Amino acid sequence: SNRTAVVTGASSGIGEATARELAAQGYHVYVGARRLDRLKTLADEIGGTALELDVTSDESVAAFTDAVPSVDVLVNNAGGAKGLAPVSEADLDDWRWMWETNVLGTLRVTKALLPKLIDSGDGLVVTITSVAAFHAYDNGSGYTSAKHAQAVLHRTLRGELLGKPVRLTEIAPGAVETEFSLVRFDGDAERAAKVYEGIDPLVAADIAEIVGFVASRPPHVNLDQIIVKPRDQADPG
Numbered sequence: 015s016n017r018t019a020v021v022t023g024a025s026s027g028i029g030e031a032t033a034r035e036l037a038a039q040g041y042h043v044y045v046g047a048r049r050l051d052r053l054k055t056l057a058d059e060i061g062g063t064a065l066e067l068d069v070t071s072d073e074s075v076a077a078f079t080d081a082v083p084s085v086d087v088l089v090n091n092a093g094g095a096k097g098l099a100p101v102s103e104a105d106l107d108d109w110r111w112m113w114e115t116n117v118l119g120t121l122r123v124t125k126a127l128l129p130k131l132i133d134s135g136d137g138l139v140v141t142i143t144s145v146a147a148f149h150a151y152d153n154g155s156g157y158t159s160a161k162h163a164q165a166v167l168h169r170t171l172r173g174e175l176l177g178k179p180v181r182l183t184e185i186a187p188g189a190v191e192t193e194f195s196l197v198r199f200d201g202d203a204e205r206a207a208k209v210y211e212g213i214d215p216l217v218a219a220d221i222a223e224i225v226g227f228v229a230s231r232p233p234h235v236n237l238d239q240i241i242v243k244p245r246d247q248a249d250p251g
C-alpha cells in the first residue's frame with residue numbers, strides 16, 4: 015500500500031514500537047521527536063522518514079507537518095510526566111512542561127494535520143492518553159489534569175468530525191516499561207524502577223500491537239476508547 019502514518023514521540027518507548035508495527039503493516043512512517051539521531055536509526059531500519067519535532071514549539075510543528083505530504087494515520091504519542099507532588103507543592107515549571115507537551119502538543123499537531131487526514135478518505139487519529147485521564151490520584155495532579163485535557167481534546171473531535179472520513183481512537187495505557195519514569199524523575203533510575211515494583215508491567219509492543227489492530231479495522235469501524243493495563247495494576251492507575 016502507499017498509506018502514510020505519522021508517529022510523534024517515536025524516538026523511544028510506545029512511539030518507537032508503534033512506528034515499527036505500522037511499518038510492518040506496509041505504511042510509510044514519518045517519525046518525529048527531538049532526538050533526531052535515534053529517529054534516523056529507526057527510520058533507516060523501517061524504511062521511513064525521520065523529522066525533527068518539538069511539539070511544544072509552534073514553529074517546529076509547522077515545519078514538521080508541512081514536510082508530511084499526506085497522512086492516513088496520525089498517532090499522537092509524544093508526551094510524558096514530570097515530578098510527583100501534592101498540589102500544595104506543585105512545581106509550575108513541571109505543570110507547564112506537561113501541559114505544553116501532552117495538551118498543546120497534541121493540539122498543534124492534530125490541528126495542522128486534520129485537512130490531510132480528511133483528504134485521505136480513510137483517516138485515523140490515535141491519541142495515547144493514560145489511565146490518568148480517568149482518575150485523580152494523590153500527588154499526580156499535574157499529569158492527571160494534562161491527560162484529562164488531552165483526552166477531552168481528542169474526544170471533542172469525534173463530534174466535530176462526524177460525517178467526515180476520519181476515525182478517532184483513544185488508547186489509555188497503565189504502567190508500560192519505557193523511558194517514561196526516567197523522564198518523570200529527571201533520570202533517577204532507582205526512583206524510576208520503583209514504579210514497576212510488584213507489577214509485571216506492559217511493554218511498548220503491547221500498546222503498538224493494539225494501534226496496529228485499530229489501524230487494520232475496516233473504515234466503518236471506530237474503536238472509541240481502549241484502556242489497557244497490566245493484569246496486576248489496580249485502579250486508580
Ligand code: NJP
Pocket residue numbers: 022023024025026027028029046047048049050067068069070091092093094095115142143144145146186187188189190191192193194195197218
Ligand atoms: O515514554 P518515553 P512512553 N516534542 O519517555 C517524546 C503515555 N503513557 O513511550 O523528543 C516531541 O519512552 C520523546 O522524544 P524526545 C505518555 O504520557 C505512558 O511511555 O526525543 N517529542 C519520546 O519519543 C506518552 O504520551 C505510560 O525526547 C517529545 C516520547 O515522547 C506516551 O504514553 C503510562 C517531546 C516519550 O517516550 C508515550 O510515552 C501512561 C517534545 N517536546 C501513559 N517531549 C507509561 N509508560 O507507563 C517528549 O498512562 N517527546
